[in-house]
Amino acid sequence: MIKLHDLWFVPFLNKDRIEAAIDEVSDKLNEDLVDENPLFIVVLNGAFMFATEVLKRYTHSCEVSFVKLTSYEGTATTNRVNELIGLEEDVVGRTVVIIEDIIDTGTTIEALSGLLESKGCETYKVVTLFLKPEVYNKNINIDYVGIEIPKRFIVGYGLDYNGLGRNLTDVYQLKSTNMTNLVLFGPPGAGKGTQAEVLKQKYNLVHISTGDVFRYNIKNATELGTLAKSYIDKGQLVPDEVTINMLNAEVDKNSDAKGFIFDGFPRTEAQADSLAELLTSKGTSVSAMVALEVDDEVLVQRLLERGKTSGRADDSDEGVIRNRIKVYYDETAILKNYYQKQDKYFGVDGVGAINEITERLVSVIDTL
Ligand code: 5GP
Secondary structure: OEEEOOEEEEEEEOHHHHHHHHHHHHHHHHHHOOOOOOEEEEEEOOOHHHHHHHHHHOOOOOEEEEEEEEEOOOOOOHHHEEEEEOOOOOOOOOOEEEEEEEEOOOHHHHHHHHHHHHOOOOOEEEEEEEEOOOOOOOOOOOOEEEEEOOOOOEEEOOEOEOOEOOOOOOEEEEOOOOOEEEEEEOOOOOOHHHHHHHHHHHHOOEEEEHHHHHHHHHHOOOHHHHHHHHHHHOOOOOOHHHHHHHHHHHHHHOOOOOEEEEEOOOOOHHHHHHHHHHHHHOOOOOOEEEEEEOOHHHHHHHHHHHHHHHOOHHHOOHHHHHHHHHHHHHHHHHHHHHHHOOOOEEEEEOOOOHHHHHHHHHHHHOOO
């Protein structure tokens, strides 16, 4: 993680990934523009690094020029764009290729397009290192795209945050602030569901129960649900990748959430790594693993009591109950160890009235 001015940024795309994309784009330019003697127009400041790399890879004859534009705030019209460094070359009849670092709404590229047209350039191509397809809303065709990215604010590889970060060769994204992501654990009978509900309301979190997510996807026959079902039907475990893709879709569905409560996932160290990766890709991370701790004998009594009224067969047999508790501890130990190493494990006494337990959880969460 890095800090630029007042903000934190987390790794997003490394140099190798970016350079692989540049190789691909450059190969296409080399193929498409042979004998065209193109005029590359580099849009400053951000595109300097990308342009350097593309031009180093461009093997045919070409010319290079630079423009620097600023548009007045809040306007998208081409006639209200400032040319800080103007375009001096004659563009009439030339093969012009605009080199951009990033295309977001497309305001800048639209302005530049207007500028070129006003100088008599009828056709031009656009190459950009990054494109945000969710946000781009103009009709100009973007001919060559290095990497499509989601709606995030990124820095590095020429892109800055208030002047800083342009020299970074990896790309970072803004870390979401104030997100609380909990991995919630509790043995059967500990009241995990009840507490998840309370925490969800109190902190405005989204509760992602893996079991519910599976049932939802299978019931609605989503692509991932159908895939998961094909494993379940064969009596096989659903591969982690399928589960993580479902969770990813849940997280994306709730992109404005203040955070998430993960329930039922992760269960293994590999899954914990995948979850970390998923959250990193969203600019956030697991804040804490919170585990409700309840003495085995209390759990057995609670579940037997519940079994009398719930009618759940697995709540009525003491042997079955003890085995479920054992399985829980076996699984939990792995994750407890994993998150303890990162100082993210918090055990919370789960015996007492519901509100007392909530208070204990709140006192942990408020320190995160
Ligand atoms: P537009 O909305 O006109 O397509 O993008 C405007 C300009 O905003 C881009 O040329 C770039 O300078 C800046 N910009 C857009 N998205 C990002 C981003 O994620 N990071 C940085 N550093 N600048 C961006």
